[in-house]
């Protein structure tokens with residue numbers, strides 16, 4: 175995706191590291207290929223102060239330059255050995271869709287995509303970066319082409335490009351978080367059933383539908399960990415610090431939650447998220463008629479990722495409310511060989527918050 179940023183010298187594709195910048199945090203990872211397979215060369219993470227990025231928009235470029243300049247010099251583990259970077263774009267400002275168009279020439283397809291983009295988002299084509307990929311190429315049985323299109327406005331993306339340039343990095347590619355997440359957790363980039371990935375971070379929850387060999391839809395809502403902690407704080411009348419402790423240590427664990435108050439607060443916070451998931455699923459199931467990737471049309475499985483997927487009892491809660499089997503993601507699915515051993519320095523549990531960074535890093539070492 176977004177190869178328009180590729181600065182190739184004599185067609186040598188440099189290895190890159192992956193950088194995930196969220197509203198409240200940054201995470202980066204460099205992977206390394208060796209004879210034994212792929213392993214973790216370096217990674218780092220830290221906070222992004224309030225007010226620097228708001229709702230995915232860079233509000234203070236100078237502050238972000240300072241934060242990231244220090245961060246990349248001092249990884250938590252290892253050293254970055256490249257200045258080439260693949261970075262993520264905020265999901266709340268990305269438009270990722272499958273378009274269905276009649277078979278036609280590449281030039282005509284490009285023109286038709288531009289037209290479709292202008293119909294779907296309130297921006298002029300000159301004000302956006304867009305990229306596309308034909309999904310059902312070579313499929314002679316169907317008379318149309320399914321095209322995965324990703325769009326982001328230049329006004330959102332340009333400040334990130336400018337910040338990375340100011341700290342001496344070379345932006346090789348940028349992509350929507352939903353694409354990075356699926357690259358790290360969908361094993362072999364293929365499923366024989368439609369799945370819904372729910373990535374719950376601190377400020378944003380992304381819904382991503384993947385079926386066959388491609389992402390079908392993605393969307394996001396601003397209901398995530400921060401709001402859940404706030405809900406505990408209000409319901410139990412405790413400060414944020416205590417609410418966070420209860421969130422981490424009690425969660426949906428009924429045995430630890432003596433008077434049931436934490437569960438109650440969480441159920442309220444989750445009910446809004448769950449009703450969003452429900453409407454998203456019915457939207458997809460109403461539009462899945464042109465999904466040739468899978469024989470089944472309904473969502474068969476929910477996969478959870480993001481830091482909040484560490485919450486005790488979250489899979490049981492979601493599967494019991496939605497009546498859809500729910501499991502935790504494996505962010506190493508396309509990186510490490512099975513059986514999955516713990517990665518020293520970045521445990522399986524912690525890596526659930528690194529799905530975006532891992533997907534970007536994987537793009538950084540693969541063509």
Ligand SMILES: Nc1ncnc2c1ncn2[C@@H]1O[C@H](COP(=O)(O)OP(=O)(O)OP(=O)(O)O)[C@@H](O)[C@H]1O
Pocket residue numbers: 196197198199200374375376377378379398399400421422480481482483484485486526527528
């Ligand atoms: N062990 C844990 N138990 C419960 N919640 C956790 C745990 N570890 C992290 N979290 C929660 O996960 C969230 C952070 O997740 P993640 O790192 O995916 O978010 P982010 O990418 O920084 O945020 P966003 O993309 O939403 O702006 C926080 O709300 C944090 O409280």
Ligand SMILES: [Mg+2]
Pocket residue numbers: 196375376530
């Ligand atoms: Mg995130």
